[in-house]
Amino acid sequence: MKHLACFCLASYAVLAATPEQRRLADAAEVFKEVMATPDRSIPQSLLDKAECIIIVPGLKKGAFIFGGKYGRGFASCRKGGAGWTAPAAVRVEGGSFGLQIGGAESDVIMLVMNKRGMDRLQSSKFTLGADATAAAGPVGRNAQADTDATMRAEILTWSRSRGLFGGVSLQGATLRPDEGVNRALYGRTVDNRTILTTDVPPPAAAANLLGLLNRYSSRK
Numbered sequence: 049m050k051h052l053a054c055f056c057l058a059s060y061a062v063l064a065a066t067p068e069q070r071r072l073a074d075a076a077e078v079f080k081e082v083m084a085t086p087d088r089s090i091p092q093s094l095l096d097k098a099e100c101i102i103i104v105p106g107l108k109k110g111a112f113i114f115g116g117k118y119g120r121g122f123a124s125c126r127k128g129g130a131g132w133t134a135p136a137a138v139r140v141e142g143g144s145f146g147l148q149i150g151g152a153e154s155d156v157i158m159l160v161m162n163k164r165g166m167d168r169l170q171s172s173k174f175t176l177g178a179d180a181t182a183a184a185g186p187v188g189r190n191a192q193a194d195t196d197a198t199m200r201a202e203i204l205t206w207s208r209s210r211g212l213f214g215g216v217s218l219q220g221a222t223l224r225p226d227e228g229v230n231r232a233l234y235g236r237t238v239d240n241r242t243i244l245t246t247d248v249p250p251p252a253a254a255a256n257l258l259g260l261l262n263r264y265s266s267r268k
Contacts, residue, residue: 069253074105076257078155095265100125100160107156125244132261134250136240137229142222154209164204177219181210184215
């Protein structure tokens with residue numbers, strides 16, 4: 049009976065969560081599952097060098113949208129000392145144009161590797177491959193992380209679909225702030241630059257994600 053009550057309470061908590069809170073939970077789960085298998089995860093050396101991370105759970109490809117890709121996720125950047133900032137909501141759009149039927153979902157992780165990439169992330173909009181140099185990221189603890197493309201890229205990108213994780217090209221995809229999600233999470237209008245560069249208190253729903261980021265890479 050006690051176990052049943054606990055299950056019911058957990059189920060109620062999931063149902064009571066807002067879409068934004070559930071997406072934060074999904075982002076945390078994506079990152080946790082990817083990093084749990086070092087031989088098939090983001091190389092630790094790259095994660096430790098990264099200035100920011102972007103996680104987009106369930107990026108849609110095709111499926112009745114104008115543009116080949118569409119998804120919503122969150123970005124977090126390093127704090128001055130240790131730890132990560134509160135999450136800032138982002139939208140990913142673009143790719144090929146035109147109505148497409150079918151398509152698939154994939155989880156996407158991006159690492160912003162330098163100050164130029166951070167400046168792009170804090171802008172009103174930028175396009176991978178045009179405004180910011182991007183490259184598919186290597187996979188695994190023994191992956192060669194110092195290739196020319198990797199070292200030059202402002203942003204490295206990975207994707208997981210149907211259990212397979214690897215570097216992926218997102219050339220042509222556009223990232224922009226998701227202002228409505230930020231308002232829903234923070235209860236006020238706050239822009240991504242403020243969230244990612246100041247000590248904005250994170251929402252309670254972000255605790256799991258930030259805890260995982262600190263666990264796997266708390267300090268550069």
